[in-house]
Amino acid sequence: MIVADVMNRNVISVAPDATVEEAAKTMLARDISGLFVVDAKGELAGIVTEGDLLRRDELGTQRHRPWWLRLLVSPGRQAADFTHTYGRHVSDVMTVDVIAVAASAPLEEVVETMEKHRIKRLPVVENNRVIGVVSRSDLLRYLIGHARRTSTAATDDSTIRTAILDALDKQPWAPVTSLNVTVADGVVDIWGTITDDSERRAITVVAENTPGVKKVHDHLVYIEPYSGTVIESPDEQR
Secondary structure: OEHHHOOEOOOOEEOOOOEHHHHHHHHHHHOOOEEEEEOOOOEEEEEEEHHHHOOOOOOOOOOOOOHHHHOOOOHHHHHHHHHHHHOOEHHHHOEOOOOOEEOOOEHHHHHHHHHHHOOOEEEEEEOOEEEEEEEHHHHHHHHHHHHHHHHOOOOOHHHHHHHHHHHHHOOOOOOHHHEEEEEEOOEEEEEEEEOOOHHHHHHHHHHHOOOOOOEEEEEEEEEOOOOOOEEOOHHHHO
8 A cells, every 4th residue: 555545635735935824824724733835836845833833922932042052052043043933934934854755655654754753744745746645644544444344345254264374374473383263154263372472362363354254252272381381261261
């Protein structure tokens, strides 16, 4: 799955020469925390967020450095801070270095980028032109749709069993030699022994994620690897 499959093509943006007030009103009206800044050519120029508007003269929250710290901060940095605090246009407060993604990028890359930089949305660009936006909510919407499609999949019991066993066989942690699976009318029963109780839930998750599965019964028996103590599964203890 790639970005183009989930991205929103309706990009809410603002021009660099728009006023700070206009940007704030747009964010409030659209209930969003940031706007991409797009110039007249349709190219990505930056991003302005709620955080960029926190240190403002209007709010009385402008930065006040002690005199000794001002000696350590360069005049250029002080001038930039002044512009950011008192500037009236989006270009004065926006962040220029924007992390973007291509429409052909895999979703795994998008998630890794969001996690690494702690951001909620990414502009989708093509030749530096903004063609869409992908956000965490877009990923969640796809997740919901995928779960709905999977839950309604019509699959026979034999196919379900084969799919579960094949999926377990691909997992390096799964004790496949001591496992067995039976399926009747989409209800899965898992039998066997495990030597690490954390494997119990992981094995059940593999079954639950298999198309056509309605319910999973855990009959796994945990054997303590050092003492040989046997502990029945939660289903067997009931």
